[in-house]
Amino acid sequence: MNELNFYNNDLVTQVFSNLSIDKKRLPSSGLTESGVPSFVAEWLLDKIVPGIGNLSTLEHEKVNNMVMKAFPRKDDKERIKYQVQQGEEKKLIALLQVRVPLEKPSEEKQIPLASIPVLNLPECDIEPHIIEQNPLLLGRGIWGKITLNYAINERGKYNVNVCEFDPFQTSEVNIKDYGKCREKFTFEQWRDLLLCSMGLNPEDSAYNDESKIWILSRLLPLVESNYHVMELAPKGTGKSFFYENVNSKVKVISGGKITAPRLFFNGKTGEIGLLGTYDVAVLDEVQSLTFDNPDEIIGPLKTYLANGRYNRSGFADINSDCSLVLLANIELDAYQRPKNEDNLIKNLPKFFSETALLDRFMGIIPGWKIPKFQLNMRATQIGLKTDFFGEVLFNLRKDNRFYHYAQSHTRFISNVSGRDQIYLLKSASGFLKLFYPSLNLTEEEYLFNCLKPARFLRQQIHSLLYNLDDEYKQYEKEIIVDVM
The missing domain is CATH 2.40.50 (OB fold (Dihydrolipoamide Acetyltransferase, E2P))
Structure with missing residues (x-):
């Protein structure tokens, strides 16, 4: 690692002060093992036993007493x-x-x-x-x-x-000040701070520059409203861990059977479903997912993915900016590439092969490029408190300057669909929010750190559509973009 880009704990503490925390505190506390999400656990640690380093015996005792009294088993x-x-x-x-x-x-x-x-x-x-x-x-x-x-x-x-x-009050968020803080870091330092704030050790040798980008792409559904994406990966890459721990606005559902009332609206109880309640809904273990009545779900789901609105059982339309994330396990070959590289969704439930549904997802995160998670890969540096970090990400949703920047700095060279263009720009906008929240960057930085990964995400969907349905052969096979 370049000396100018080493992980600088002192810089993080200096810039973010009480909005930062030593990430070693959480795993040594045992709170997450008690079922406490990280955004709550770090808030509690900072109130009860503020400090740095692993918890001392006395601090452990204080935390344990608090857990015994306050957290029911x-x-x-x-x-x-x-x-x-x-x-x-x-x-x-x-x-x-x-x-x-x-x-x-x-x-x-x-x-x-x-x-x-x-x-x-x-x-x-x-x-x-x-x-x-x-x-x-x-x-x-x-x-x-x-x-x-x-x-x-x-x-x-x-x-x-x-x-x-x-x-529990989340830390106060000021996006303008957050953008100014970003200016104190190099791109590599900032990228690694984001990774650390997710609970991962950016200095671990298993993470290279590319895998860090794909891990951080898991944040796109938080910073972009109605950002619908799949991640396909082998078991053990920590696909769901961050979503389960970042913020109460995110809901993770693992495998099993999904019903229309649970997803959209329960006409009997009047309760709004996942897509109308949360800001991000994550369906994990999608390879084993079943719908109680697929025909009752696929239609409204396609409508929702396309325009952020759905209707069910004759009730009034429900509008939502909830992002839908699908996480699925896939098998890799001896070279750690997907076994079905020409058809990544081959082992997913049959309804995902309907191209009209598939086309409505922004992209596919290449989880096969992310190392399997080991306990020694947990963050050991100073990062942003999870409650503050989560609120920052969701607050960035409201700013449309980033999409405008992407729109005015991106040139589509190949012949692709309007949806390809819009969804690629939305991914580029998300990467801008993550890496350049003050929008202070060069065209070269935009090309390599935002536009290229955005193009890769959409290309995975575009290639599937091209291979599965002749209708999409009216477009060129490769999406080619450049800055302008």
Whole structure:
């Protein structure tokens, strides 16, 4: 590594101050093993045991005591319920969600119900002012400190009641200041800071310049709204880990059966599905994914992927900027290349071979170019706090200057479809947001660090379409672009 581009912990601390954290703190704390996502765990560590390096024995003890008291384990559920029923006020740290039960007419006024998944309590009462102060509870929910008691509700019945709630506040985000911070780093230093902030060690010898770009491309669905992408990779590359830990706006669903109500809208309960609730929905283990009724799902899904809107069961249209990410395992040959390189989706469920659906994905992340994850590849440097990092990424969604830059600096040389052009530009815009948030860059930097990887992502989809459907042979086989 060039001496000018070595990982500089002092520089990160100097520039980002209390928005940075020593990434060694988290794995040595044991919090993630307790089921606590990184964006919550790092926030807690910084409040309870701030510092650098692995946790000391005393710090471990403080964290362990906090976990024992505040984070329920599987065996604790019934004990906590019993203690609350006996009149104790219990405090815990968990995810809290609220829904309004208007499934069927009732003579009584329906009141909102709180759900605490970790305790398997789906129908708790909740003080109205808590919902008013935390509207995000209505939907994906919020992590925070929950206080429970057992009280008589307005219907005159005893029930578990959420009487207090202290949400975890994410770090304040100022995108303009964030862009100024970027100017203090070289491209390589900034790229490695992003990688470290994802929880990976950029100095590990397994990561080369190319693999770092493809790992960071996993961030594109966060910085770009309605960014739909697949990642195909062998097992063990850590495809889902980051998505599970970055922010509560991201939801990961692993394999199994997906129903239309869960994905779009539940007409019986009135609940909006994944695509209308979260900012990023991730379907993991797609190679084993089944749809309860494919015909009921594929149509609305194609509509949604094309224009960010869907309709189901005669209800009003639902608009969403949720990005859909599909993660699937593929087999590699002896040269660590995909076994079915001419048809990367050969082992995916049959409906993915429908070209009209496939065309609506921005690209395919080449997970076969990403090293398999080992524990010694975890970050050991100073990176951005996960809660701050996640909020920065989502805040960058709102800025359309980056797409305009890509549009005005990209020239399409080969004959490709309008969708190829738009989706490639959207990827280039995403890379600009990641690497040059202040838009201070040269044309050469744009070409090599943004446009070329964006072109590669879309080329994977374009090649599949070209091979699967003669209709796409009206376009040239290769997407050729340059700066202008």
